[in-house]
Amino acid sequence: MPAFPHSTTTTATAATAVPPSLSLPVIEAAFPRQLHPYWPRLQEKTRTWLLEKRLMPPEKVxxxxDGLCYTDLMAGCYPTAPDDVLQAIADYSAWFFAWDDRHDRDIIHRRPEAWQRLRLCLHTALDSPHEHLRHRDPLVAAFADCVVRMYxxxxxxxxxxxxxxxxAVIEAYDREFHNRIEGIIPTVEDYLALRRLTFAHWIWTDLLEASAGRELPDHVRxxxxxxxxxxxTQEFSAWYNDLCSLPKEIAGDEVHNLGISLIKxxxxxxxxxxxEVRRRILKCVSDFISVERSTxxxxxxxxxxxxRGKELSTAVRDCVGTMRSWFSAVYWFHHESGRYMVDSWDDRSTPPYVNNEAAGEK
Incomplete structure (x- = not known):
């Protein structure tokens, strides 16, 4: 059974078996999970949104x-956000996974022209989202919808x-595209810098403010x-993703993973x-516990x-609570989501939820 029971309670007891190589007892002990009470409705509405925006074929949806657990992840990462904010974030997160899959398929099937068209369209949709709500590419139209709502x-x-x-995230994905096409494995330092962009560290941090309902002034942020x-918070999430994704990414001839850079x-x-990846992950946790107190x-x-001072103080506390929630949400997501269950796939290099036609193949 999933670690999140199908209820509207705000906490959950983990019941998911975690492989020893991926187990982090400190997360299970010191970072209790929270689930936004809106989650059941969130799951239903995001599923409907995926269909309406044609991001996945009906049979794939x-x-x-539900088994991909995208809404579970966001309901755990932003457990105190207003319902409409959480819905926009969850739809955006589902879109991000779909974009990541398109990017991967464009690489696997050697479609540089298709990728460049998409890259340019996303840049323009970001600057003028209202004008792209009916774009012919469902991925662009859905992105525009997410941006309009979050704005x-x-x-x-x-x-x-x-x-x-x-x-900057779009351009980082372009660098990843060329690295994979050319078989370039970045150095550890280059990879870490690139990963902060491809994981969208500063996007998820920006969304802390939307979740808290208050924009933070520069001297606070x-x-x-x-x-x-x-x-x-974000380094832990990205590197734990690398640890859990390593079998999938080795099977798919990936070149972007902290483990792969360390090996090469x-x-x-x-x-x-x-x-070494585990050591870095655990250091993120211990360092966060220390800096959390300072924050x-x-x-x-x-x-x-x-x-104003009281409101800012409350907003910062809300943001720190949300940062803390990321640790447990990300940890359990990787052991519940079908996205990482490589051993159950017919083809370890091709996720079963990916549709190549929807990804642009003719």
Missing amino acids: AEYA SFVSARWNARFARHFH KHPAFRRAALL HEGMALEEAIA LRFADDLDDGTV
């Missing part, structure tokens, strides 16, 4: 959408920051403790690389007796 929650200033951050806590450029054996003290200092 029926067979795989409605915060300010124009926040929107411009989100757009700047996502333009860029405070060293706050920024460090946010980065550690640091001369490590597979077992050594896995141990909460910073939140206390913001409450200076004024209304």
